[in-house]
Amino acid sequence: MNKNYIILMGILILLAAGLLVLPLKNNSKQLDPEKLMWDIVQPTRYVSTDEVAKMIIERDPLLVLVDVRPTEDFQAFSLPTAFSFPVDSLATDDAIPALTFDKRNLVLYSNDDLKSDQAWIIAKRLGLKNIYVLKGGLNRWIQTIIQPEAPAESASEAEFNLYAFRQGASQYFTGGSISIEQGPQAEVNVSRKKKAKAAEGGC
Numbered sequence: 001m002n003k004n005y006i007i008l009m010g011i012l013i014l015l016a017a018g019l020l021v022l023p024l025k026n027n028s029k030q031l032d033p034e035k036l037m038w039d040i041v042q043p044t045r046y047v048s049t050d051e052v053a054k055m056i057i058e059r060d061p062l063l064v065l066v067d068v069r070p071t072e073d074f075q076a077f078s079l080p081t082a083f084s085f086p087v088d089s090l091a092t093d094d095a096i097p098a099l100t101f102d103k104r105n106l107v108l109y110s111n112d113d114l115k116s117d118q119a120w121i122i123a124k125r126l127g128l129k130n131i132y133v134l135k136g137g138l139n140r141w142i143q144t145i146i147q148p149e150a151p152a153e154s155a156s157e158a159e160f161n162l163y164a165f166r167q168g169a170s171q172y173f174t175g176g177s178i179s180i181e182q183g184p185q186a187e188v189n190v191s192r193k194k195k196a197k198a199a200e201g202g203c
Helices: 003-021 033-040 049-057 071-076 087-091 114-125 137-146 157-174
Strands: 063-067 105-109 131-134
Touching: 049 063, 049 137, 049 157, 087 114, 105 114, 105 137, 114 131, 131 137, 137 157
Parallel strands: 063 105, 105 131
Antiparallel strands: none
């Protein structure tokens, strides 16, 4: 198992343990501590950059992107359709009503996994449902969606198809021109729209 992953999981478990002993303000919907600890180690709480890119492109009505970085970072750059809700704001009385969306999926993101994992734990402790974390955050987004790396010539058809999608997604999000290196039957199912400003958000 990756050493960095083990260290990150250790930090998350310590953080979760600390949060479990802190009282929350009269919240009857608090998640059971044992359930929270179980959920922390499940990989299903993560969504990939490819999944999020596809949902944004297809205008998935169930997607709610939440940027948990400081406001100034959000204003400098954010994902399309995201709104700003810094991790510190989760300690306020406005957190539950602001992040309660009936049957919609909240995807939290930051520059990497650390702040968004912290926000996920607090949100789960508040009793919020359908909460996910963008795996790798904006750093991974840049690596896979904005500047995807071409697969090796010996790569599988699936890898070439994924690369073709990422190249199309890169054009969609940046407005730049692309040259797609395709494997057999690779397709790009991306429709073009007007370029959105990076700092656009809104809810």
